Amino acid sequence: MSRIVICLSAVLLLPTAAAAQFFYFGRNKVQYTAFDWHVLKTEHFDIYYYSEMADLAGRGAALAEESYAVLATKFNHNVANRIPLVFYSSHLHFQQTNITPGFIPEGVGGFFEFMKGRVVIPFNGSMWDFRHVIRHELVHVFTHSKINRVLTDHRIAPDQLPPLWFIEGLAEYWSIDWDVQADMILRDAVVSGYLVPLASMDAIYGSYLMYKEGQAVLEFIGATYGEEKILLMMENFWKSERFEDVFAATTGRAYDEFDREWTYALRKKYYPLLSASDLPGSVTAPLTSEGFNSKPVYHERDGKKEIYFIGNRSGYTGIFRVPSDAPGPDAPEAELVVQGEKFEEFEAFHLFQSKIDVSANGRLAFVTKSGENDALHVYDLGADEMQATYHFAGIVVIGTVSWSPDGSRLAFSAIDKSGTSDLYAWDAAAESLERLTNDAYDDRDPAWSPDGRTIVFSSDRTPTGNVGSYNLFVLDVPSGEVRYLTRGTESYAAPSWSPQGDAILFTSDIGGVRNVWMLKMNGDRPYGPMRRLTSLTTAAFDPAWADGKMVYAAFEDFSFQLRRGGDIRTLYDTASVSRIPAPGSADTLWRQPSIAGVDELTDLRYEKEFSLDVAYSEIVTDPVFGTYGGAYLSLSDLLGNEQYYFLIYNTAQSSEDLVSSFNVAISRVSLERRTNYAYGIYRFTGRRYDLTDPAEYFYEKVFGGYLTMSYPLSTFRRFSMRMSISSSEKDVTEGLLITTPVETIDLSRRALFLSNSLSYTHDNSLWGPSGPLDGSRYSLTLAYTTDVRSSNANYYSVIADYRRYFRIAQRSAFAMRFWLFYNDGTESRRFFMGGSWDLRGYPRWSIRGKKLWLISQELRFPLMDRLGLGFPFGTISLRGFRGALFFDAGGAWDDEYRETLGALGAGLRLNLGGAIILRYDIGKRIENDFNDFQRGLFYQFFFGWDF
């Protein structure tokens, strides 16, 4: 979805066009794919899917019904209404959904939208993950329904829910057993000392740590007091508005009492692990230290031994390199190789999904989202330039890539539009794509052997694959035969061949902790036992060979960093933990049951049915505008693709005015296709003032229609256009002219305005807690407005806005902005500025003119990340204090340039919960055509993001 909704709001609420000047930036949520939606009706669900993923939808339906039965028992409750369940066959498709207007980050596995009770879930190739997410989201559905039921039964307004730690903790607790990943997080939190007690859970609100701590809390309650206590917390929710009281009434423990028990139990559980295992930081050397880093691969270039990896240290994810043999205890400085997430070509890296690889001749293969789907890129490290980019028809998501030893082919895992995750081989010279596997199993992490004959990969094609087990398999490339390499009920992943082809490094969670293991190979056969090379308290991922040493990504202190381990062969020879790999044929498989539509009545094409999103009404008495009242409501279809907005209100001050004082606007917005559009009609009447000159009141009756379209070129760029025609009858309101000089008054006039505008907008900015820190934003708008009836108005507009952000340090930036707004012609509107958002130190919107320019420069830096204020009723955490030093200069004029104004000073910003930024500025104005500084200081307090 592009910015049409925002534009529409401006149309509905702020008819004065110039007011929209602050709202035109933002990235685009692009509807690349035309989905052919169907509906599969099961006993409890309406499952929305597109035709290519019909088989997956049937399997998801079976999982959903299975989960429903389990949860109905756990909740002792059922959901009265049918549950709309929207499936996408990949995360990239999921990111296009219009069910939520916001952008969906890569880490979001699904969501429950409680206004219409919709559950939206992507498939990522793993049926086990699919089952987990379906059940997780259905726990939300049941929780919401159960809490509503409890409150309604007690005649309490059902407008509250338990705290998020409980909501998400429960969704995890009742959707998946306590697993290796959950244990990794809690082990690290306890051993590294950042476990947040229940009483302070607000400090990690919304984080993954909160999810897992919430799950751990409920696990502990279930084990200690009985699982029924969790149900009782919901049954007892009517008892108090403070969940802590509900918690205490149910468990007999206040938060602090509970914390003492719980944290002590965790310490008793995890501290002993340190006697037999180590934190990564205590036994290995760091290769990285900032951001999250993963997927290391070793390469020698011009005698330099380097590790290439994916990292997000700057906020943008990209490919970096560090020397593999850097001495010293500190991580070496990383060098950026490929800048990601600023340009369309590399729109998004998959930080934890897609391994990269470098060929012997120095060609780096990697994957990014690029347009509609993922693309495979080859970068020449010797020439330091992009060599090729490949898009594959039918392939949506690409995972790990691996070069064949001769550098002629690339093996990769990929998900097609049906959601099937298989292995492929791409021969660039022959432009040939070969599908190496073709089944319903999740095939990942291919690693091409140095002799070129085999590909080792990880897959759930194993008898316990339906409960999340992955084993390593060998694919014989010439014959296509697949055989077991490891055989176990645990999870084996990320195989990496030794350069000699005589051993494989991989990770396994044998014993409950993901460590690096090694298996010697004799050709394509295992040779001897596999041995554990690391003994970490937390976890290791993506091991790689680096000149005989081991490099891997390790989790520690809630961060993923690359670590350099010891000599691999020595570690193998001295390893004390081993296991026999038990290879063999891959003949024992599993199959996920499916619910298919049995006939046309249960499997239907999707038809738009509209239902209420929001209804809002008001009666307002205003000292200036009198009493008025009205209603606003919006409707949309289940997929959120089509939306209707209705606004009606009346401004009549007497019964005679009732009919003539109706204000009505009706709009339709379509977000279904890449080109978003909206159109509507409106009639507004009443007294109002012009934002560009608030001293002037007038009466206006305006009616007309508009059409606006937006075409996103990519996430970062778009063209948009707007056409409108409106009839305006304007009259000066008597009695309100006392302070208005006569010569500035618009006299009564009638006009039929035809207005057209065309805009180009770019935004790839990266945001910190108070505003952008990196990237750039710019927009150019050309507009022409004319009165086609009587030529009372006839003007053109040019609006240019350029903003650039230069990163100084991780959380500091220098920001600059340039505005040029230009209106010229008969009855051209004035622009305005002044105040905390633009030219600081001056009264808000006090500087007005038909032409306007502004330059702002600002240094943004962090002051304080968190401030906890303790009160008898609890602690309030304030997060995201940021500082600014600024300089502004600008001027506005109608016909003749008047003067240049300016300001400089310092400011404080405070982010209140991510939605509201409080701003406090102190400074001096530069006055008298930029000749004098203000006597004293100005102080401005306002809200809003930095430019």
Next chain:
Amino acid sequence: MRRVPDNHREGSDEAPRVIAGFGVAGVIAGLGIAALLLSSCSTDKLRLGTPRSGDSWRMFGGGPQRANLATVPVVPPLVRAWEYDAGSGFGPASVSVMEGTLFVGTLKGDLRAIDLATGKETGSVEFDGPVFGTPLLLGSRIVVGLSGAGKNLVCRNLRTGAEDWSVETGDIESSPLSVGGMIIAATLDGVVAAYDTTLGKELWAYVLQPSPGRHGIRSSPSSDGAVVVVGTDGGDIIALDLATGRQRWKAAARGAIFAPTSIGGDRVFACSLDGNVYAIDIGTGAVIWTFDTGFPLYGGAAVGREMIVAGTSGGGLVALSRSDGSILWRARTDAGVGSAPAIVGAFVYVGDLERNLYAIDAATGAEVWREKLDSRVRTTPVSADGWLVVLAEDRSVICFTQAPR
């Protein structure tokens, strides 16, 4: 800090929310579309109706043994006789009936008296807290247990609605019991106490050993006239001497017991969240047999002459031989059953979460009749005077009668 009930109501617990908004400028003076969904329902204290003669169901389960057994048949198919809007939801217990008047407590904290023949309200009184359990009828008085109130066991005069006595007991979310001239009540604090019916004076009290989160009692006590038997959140089944309150024996289940215990002959039957039905010797506390249903049991059992019948949260009924726990039959339901069934003549009546009310042949387990209601059924059907009364979750009291033949 107890939540304060309001008059808000939504038609469905999954209904889309409607936001009522108000302008910020000037004086806020209006209501929006949301107001259309509001309903006003204030209850004044009124005199209760005049009882008529008829069949009685004076406490949960129909008597101190909590057998949920009615001998006067109500033969399906049934038709709806009337429906009454009680104004708010119900706890896990059922209605009580005496002399042609039906009494139902609500979670908003009021008690409604309804004429069984017509469905017309004949009176109502308000309390300081929700009524979870079945009102206990004692001649001209009625006793209710309350949660979240200062005085949790309240006795009122049926004629005047005036309070005869009230006692601070701790929160009660089970149904009080009348036996041997005493009232027995169990609390969330883990106390079982006996009270004099005339003045509410405490006669004895038994206190469970403190155990955080595990010592509450949600299970309604039962009695055979010699002992009081109660299940606990901690999974114990405890028998107390009715006269003294001293513990006679204690048996352990593997999971919490929320469901009322029932007594049939010399056996106590307890349904546990561990999924088991326990049959226990009432004299010794020895477990005679157990039966694992595979699903948590939130409701209790109906006890007939030869069998007991229980519903499971996983859906379905199971009928077991009282003597050895062997399966007599199973019956399917569309969804989980959260309450005890009722054996009414030759039929077993039960409701499920999928809004169905079923009549099952008590001899074979065959479904004989079903009716789709407007919302879930979480309470035990009650039979009196040839009527069958169920509470539906949308706050409806629904009365069925036999269809004309």
